[in-house]
Amino acid sequence: MQSKFIIVGGGAGGLELACKLGRKLGPEAVMLVDSRLFHIWKPSLHEVAAGTLDVHQEGLSYQMLAHDNGFTFVYGPLTALDAQQRLLTVGAILSEHEEILPERQIRFDKLVIAVGSTSNYFGVPGAAEHTISLNATEDAERFRLTLLKLLTLAELKQDAGVDVVIIGGGATGVELAAELREASGVYAAYGFRRLKAERDVRITLLEGAPRILAPLPEKVSDAALKLLRERAVTVVTATRVTAIDERSVTAGDTVYPAQIVVWAAGIKAPDFLKTLGLPTVKSGQLDVDGTLAVKGFDYIYALGDCAACAGPDGKLVPPRAQAAHQQADYLLETFLREHKGKPPQNKPYEYRDYGSLVSFGQTTSVGSLMGSLKGLSWFVDGFVARMMYVSLHLMHHQAVLGTVRTGVLALARFLIKRTTPLVKLH
Template sequence: MTQEAHKVVIVGGGAGGLELAAKLGRKFGPGNIFLVDKEGSHIWKPSLHEVAAGTLDIHREGLSYPMLAKDCGFTFVLGEVRAVDRAARTLLLAPVTFEGCEIFPERSIGYDTLVLALGSKSNFFDTPGTAEYAVALDSTEQAERFRQLLLRALVIVDRDQPLGTARVLNIAIVGGGATGVELAAELVESCKNVAYYGLTHLDPAADVKITLLEGAPRILAALPEKVSDAAHELLSQRGVTVNTSVKVAAIQADGVVDVQGRHYPCDLCVWAAGIKAPALLKETGLPVNPINQIIVDAGLRTEDPAVFAFGDCAQAPWNGTNKFLPARAQVAHQQADFLIPVLSARIAGTEPPSAPFRFKDYGSLVSLGHNRGVGSLMGVLSGKNMFVQGIVARLMYMSLHLMHHRAVLGLVRTANIAIGRLLLKRSAPRVKLH
């Protein structure tokens, strides 16, 4: 009698989940490895700020999950997880619809081992007005929505200039972490480039005001102070107003109000302050922290021996410290590699490795436009930090995206994609206009 295949179901096709599915799929095949995601294509989440600014076209950047499943040897299941039945070891998937038509009905999928890699989304902290007046950048749809709102606002400013009724377009970004800082820099570049394409009355330097609001005493508070200071200076040089120690109390139709009653005018508001894991995780019955992250041990295991969790949706201990691992792409990447031998042993029915996950911090890089960047690299050999900035930091930042593609697609296809995108830029506008 043929033994039934051990089914590993990975929920979430973000940076970590997709890499894990691709590497395990090439090793075991579609009968063992399943990837579930509510979207049909994958985009590297750290690039969503470029989608929002229009400097990156999502329709050229996205990778189709069905294509990746065929090429990498896993089974892709389209659908949003509605419930997890740990007793029966099944997932309930919501129906998939398109323009009111049901494509897939409500379904269930069984698992032997479940890996939760659902990522995170913006945490509004119950701030009044966020749902009505702020845009988050958690998905391609949200990033595209902001891009369209931005283009519309720029066209209105350009149209009204000759009429003598024009006013400054105020853009407020709440949150001075990596997403907020990178978006501010990218918007400067985007607005400058949009003016080249028919908006002849628009002066981006005078007609667009970008304000970055951060609650901590400095932006990029999680990174070394030298990186924070360099980013602050570069943003200021580009005309971005950086306000620190600002605690936002509410978002209104015409601006942002802080706890001291100060009003910051804005026509467009982006919320990039804090994260939380999806609410679904609270309903699994597994222990979670106040921001819904599932609590895991040093082996990325939950209380349920059949369930693992990693990436932004998990609270994992940071080896050698009394802290928890940060929500960063390099953490998810390393955790995916750690889980490969663990899950391979479960599939093969052998004893899994017992060594805990140990995170190696290689530093952080922040993009400040197409020719700028800042970052702090960990000197792996010397044990010291190395500060980098300018085009070198920008190129290193771009290489992180290519490394992700390489993990999923392999070296040859990644090289072909990189060359193809470089050539396509020659015939495309500097910003997405349609």
């Protein structure tokens, strides 16, 4: 097999690049490789975990996206790379020890690695074994099914409940805590009649920094803390988790009972990147220059969480969806200019921070919007912030589905929500 442009990783940035490039150049020139069959917007995984979003309705088939956007989809994980020969190996797909797809090798002219990130446990004992991290749809589904089982058991027993501990007060941890509180009240309305949400679903959020949402303005952090406390979420800051076992989380001198533990305290690049023979930095990310090319290879690029890209100020671009979106557009311009025989772009990629929004359930959000002047930002909250948060998801869908289909899909989901339970009950 051979393709001019191969993109490995169908997350927000990788998929958008494949769709936009495929619409211009066609399936003979553009190929997307991913180890999963369906795409879901990663910032919505906390809703899948809480049961307020059905992954089977939300997921988009890569094969369908490939057909509609003019690229070729290859199903399987990247297992090896021969950078000098421009040859990558896609691993076999097995089902119950039966080989469904064999190992394949593909030659390329240009390669883009966009494999995202995974959890960084920082060596905390028991973290890898006894926590769930919302890295992928299967993680969110595992959390949801575990929660549903525990709620069912709590309903059968008097004076029982569910203790949920979320480690990490960044956007993922805060959004999950808020979504869980809202969802627990909905579960109580669907047959769990003995369940009192605030009493029986006990949610604790642990954060090592002095405040939650530490990278965001203090006003956003304070508003988020107020909203969580109004929802009876216990928030403990400036605390360091030292051990986790099957039933508890230890932080300093305090032991928190826990039947479900979510790890949202940090991310790192996937470990396999270090085996590809490409330069990496201490965090394991691929070391790229200002054009997003991996250093030493002018035909291999990286974008998103797996790329260590320094801005003009020397600071690394943050691992955020808007960065991956911007980098995808930058590489799209790079590749199209080359395809048309035009000179390369005359300036390196520069990250632009448009602000951050944090979801607090289905009705409200908080966040900050960045102005065109350096250091200028506006605080937003309530319904307006919620609508802006929803628009981010729609903008991603518009990039991969087009405007008309995104509008139809949004309308269909609105109607479906009127005819189905507010939470997934099976």
